[in-house]
Amino acid sequence: MTEKIGVLGTKAPQHTGAERVVSAPLPTVYGKFQAVGYLDHDRGDEQVALVYGDIGGEGVLTRLHSECLTGDAFGSQHCECGDQLAAALRAVVAEGSGVVVYLRGHEGRGIGLLAKLRAMALQAEGLDTVEANLALGLPVDARDYGVAAEILRDLGVRSVRLMSNNPRKREALTDNGIQVTETVPLLIPPCENNITYLRTKRERMDHHLPHLDAVAHWF
Numbered sequence: 001m002t003e004k005i006g007v008l009g010t011k012a013p014q015h016t017g018a019e020r021v022v023s024a025p026l027p028t029v030y031g032k033f034q035a036v037g038y039l040d041h042d043r044g045d046e047q048v049a050l051v052y053g054d055i056g057g058e059g060v061l062t063r064l065h066s067e068c069l070t071g072d073a074f075g076s077q078h079c080e081c082g083d084q085l086a087a088a089l090r091a092v093v094a095e096g097s098g099v100v101v102y103l104r105g106h107e108g109r110g111i112g113l114l115a116k117l118r119a120m121a122l123q124a125e126g127l128d129t130v131e132a133n134l135a136l137g138l139p140v141d142a143r144d145y146g147v148a149a150e151i152l153r154d155l156g157v158r159s160v161r162l163m164s165n166n167p168r169k170r171e172a173l174t175d176n177g178i179q180v181t182e183t184v185p186l187l188i189p190p191c192e193n194n195i196t197y198l199r200t201k202r203e204r205m206d207h208h209l210p211h212l213d214a215v216a217h218w219f
Helices: 069-073 081-095 113-124 129-135 146-154 167-175 195-205 210-215
Strands: 018-027 032-040 046-052 060-066 098-103 159-163 179-184
Touching: 018 146, 032 146, 046 081, 046 146, 060 081, 060 146, 069 081, 081 098, 098 146, 113 129, 129 195, 146 167, 159 167, 167 179, 195 210
Parallel strands: 060 098, 060 159, 159 179
Antiparallel strands: 018 032, 032 046, 046 098
């Protein structure tokens, strides 16, 4: 690769990892957040952290939310993603401070939108979410949380109370140098359309979803 040359023959800086690009106020129906935008130079994704209040550096209430167009924007009941995002935003406002890192490039647990739709079509034919990905020759979960840790460090966050039911997120943050002092469950009541999906996440992907026991015979 040819190195870029800046003015007066000096080499332009070659960025890697997450670079903070912009910060702007973002009033929402939940409260007024600060939207901090990042460019992930390693993957090419544009990322955003929604920061509420004075977050400090320790024990920050935090959600790492994987992009889900169908759930977040369209209100899909195939998953609980949209409800989890709303619950996380409400929680940080109720807390008085916190961060929601919205992770682009995580659509369909990292396989992309069209592949996710293909997997959903297979699930409609009877496969579970794990079987559908494998049938397409795709990984069950291709997400990487390294950029999330970089963003948190840039925001001055050293330890978090992590809103998640997924033990892999906790492990990933810890492996990337962010201490997780507490895991805060983010449990959404299931419905007829997502109960099979949620049970698969619990039984095959080790998600902590104890509330499903109470609805074992509902659907």
